[in-house]
Amino acid sequence: MSSRVAVAVHVLAILTWRRSEPVSSQQIARSVNTHPVVVRRIVGALRRAGLVEVQPGAAGGARLARDPAEITLLEVYRSVESSDDLFALHAQPPCQDCGVGANIQASLVEVFGEAQAAMEAVLARVTMQDVWRSVFARMGHRGACGAEVRRRA
Amino acid sequence: MSSRVAVAVHVLAILTWRRSEPVSSQQIARSVNTHPVVVRRIVGALRRAGLVEVQPGAAGGARLARDPAEITLLEVYRSVESSDDLFALHAQPPCQDCGVGANIQASLVEVFGEAQAAMEAVLARVTMQDVWRSVFARMGHRGACGAEVRRRA
DNA sequence: GGGATTCGCAACTATCCTGGTTACAGATAA
DNA sequence: TTATCTGTAACCAGGATAGTTGCGAATCCC
Numbered sequence: 001m002s003s004r005v006a007v008a009v010h011v012l013a014i015l016t017w018r019r020s021e022p023v024s025s026q027q028i029a030r031s032v033n034t035h036p037v038v039v040r041r042i043v044g045a046l047r048r049a050g051l052v053e054v055q056p057g058a059a060g061g062a063r064l065a066r067d068p069a070e071i072t073l074l075e076v077y078r079s080v081e082s083s084d085d086l087f088a089l090h091a092q093p094p095c096q097d098c099g100v101g102a103n104i105q106a107s108l109v110e111v112f113g114e115a116q117a118a119m120e121a122v123l124a125r126v127t128m129q130d131v132w133r134s135v136f137a138r139m140g141h142r143g144a145c146g147a148e149v150r151r152r153a
Numbered sequence: 154m155s156s157r158v159a160v161a162v163h164v165l166a167i168l169t170w171r172r173s174e175p176v177s178s179q180q181i182a183r184s185v186n187t188h189p190v191v192v193r194r195i196v197g198a199l200r201r202a203g204l205v206e207v208q209p210g211a212a213g214g215a216r217l218a219r220d221p222a223e224i225t226l227l228e229v230y231r232s233v234e235s236s237d238d239l240f241a242l243h244a245q246p247p248c249q250d251c252g253v254g255a256n257i258q259a260s261l262v263e264v265f266g267e268a269q270a271a272m273e274a275v276l277a278r279v280t281m282q283d284v285w286r287s288v289f290a291r292m293g294h295r296g297a298c299g300a301e302v303r304r305r306a
Numbered sequence: 307g308g309g310a311t312t313c314g315c316a317a318c319t320a321t322c323c324t325g326g327t328t329a330c331a332g333a334t335a336a
Numbered sequence: 337t338t339a340t341c342t343g344t345a346a347c348c349a350g351g352a353t354a355g356t357t358g359c360g361a362a363t364c365c366c
Contacts, residue, residue, distance in 0.1 A: 001154070002324060003241040010247065010257045017253060024341065031251040032243065035326050040342065057334025058340040073264060082323090086239075086272070088156040090185065091354060094163065098184040100170060103291035104163045110287065111226060111279050119239070119272040126264050134263065138256035155353065177312065188355050193313065210363020211311040235352085244325060 004080040005073075007032055008042050009131060012076065015052060016068045016132040022054075022061030042080055049079035068128040074120050076128075086119065087112040157233040158226075160185055161195050162284060165229065168205060169221045169285040175207075175214030195233055202232035221281035227273050229281075239272065240265040 010032050014023060025036040025043065032039060043062050046052045053065045064071075078084070089108060094101035163185050167176060178189040178196065185192060196215050199205045206218045217224075231237070242261060247254035 001239060001241050003244050004324090005240060006242045006258075006261055009261060010243070010253065013253050013257055022341095026341080031248045031254045033245045033247050033254070034243075036341095037327070037344090038325065040344090041325095044343070054342070055334080056332075056340095056342040058338090059335055060333085060341050062342095086154060087158060088154050089159045090163070090187075091156050092186045094186050095184050099292040100163065100166050100288055101184045101186070103288045104166055104284075105159075106291055107284055107287040108159055108162060111275070111284070115272045115275040118275045119268045122264070122268040122271045131257075131260055131264070134260040135253055135256045138259055139252040157353090179312085189312095190315090190356070191354065193315090194354095197314070207313070208363080209311095209313045209361080211309095212364060213312050213362085215313095 002081070004042060004045075005077050007034070007038070008046060008076050008080045009073065009128075011039065011042055011046070011062070012051065012064070012068070012071065012128050013132055013135055015062060015064045016128055019064060022059070022063045024061040027061070045080045046076070049075065051075065051079060068132055071128040072124050073126045073128075073131070074123040077120070077123050085112070086116040155234070157195060157198075158230050160187070160191070161199060161229050161233045162226065162281075164192065164195055164199070164215070165204065165217070165221070165224065165281050166285055166288055168215060168217045169281055172217060175212070175216045177214040180214070198233045199229070202228065204228060204232060221285055224281040225277050226279045226281075226284070227276040230273070230276050238265070239269040 011028055014028055014031055025039040028043075029036040029039045043052060043054060047054050047062075051065055051071055052062045054060070054062045087108075089105050094104060096102045164181055167181055167184055178192040181196075182189040182192045196205060196207060200207050200215075204218055204224055205215045207213070207215050240261070242258055247257060249255045
């Protein structure tokens, strides 16, 4: 699986940290250690899902659109992950003249669906507030990457 | 995710159906609707995991190495899936000078681990016997693709 | 022994996804 | 007006996947 969920949670954790002001993709990219455009792609997905608001122009950037306690990791997962399905079926449809080939996919969909639902249930009960608390607990007093950049400007 | 798990379960379902005789990659490939070498790659992984036995040479093929009731989908999943991790972390390690960057991965590993464990728990309680029963229930009386090939030879 | 069948594996291809990058138009604050 | 920031398109490199070909080795049957 892609690292988009990890980056998205990272982004939202930064926005939870600095709720008072919009944070630019430049600043976020420094913390994530990637290119600003990569961040903007993720932020764009989160915006379309209604999790963040984005303000263009000078002194613009992203900020949370909702209380972190109301943002679940399942929403984040669904916002940035392209495919809804955790498991893939056959690349080519199996032989329908065969007893197994004609029916295996229906059985697989059943099991795969249960497995995915179990996974999603875990993500659904973890909020960005939980993540933020977990990160904060590990964190000493330390500044954000680029936090001083805005101050300098 | 790749379709290897789906194909592997399909293969094992066929082997469960025809437990009395080895089934060739050719015959399996016909039911799966793919190339025999693709089947042999999957079967090779199942063999290395001890789920099937393979007999080379004429009239050779694969057969179950264990009772289908003793083969869980979790074993199948682990046999054929290359990565053990369902979720990926950052492509590049995040900025360690940043409070979030330095600690987010530890928090992510925790949540992602729980989610994956929940998914695997579902796979662990489904056996190939269950899958076979499910397929059989959907199946009328129908022959396997290529079942008559061996008979003709 | 000889021929036919089958596996295992290496190698190659086409395709897709991902992350990273550059470039540029549009929006906005100072 | 100028500097800053977003959004998006376009492109590239790398890796994964499915499919394919070819060949050596093992095995069965005559």
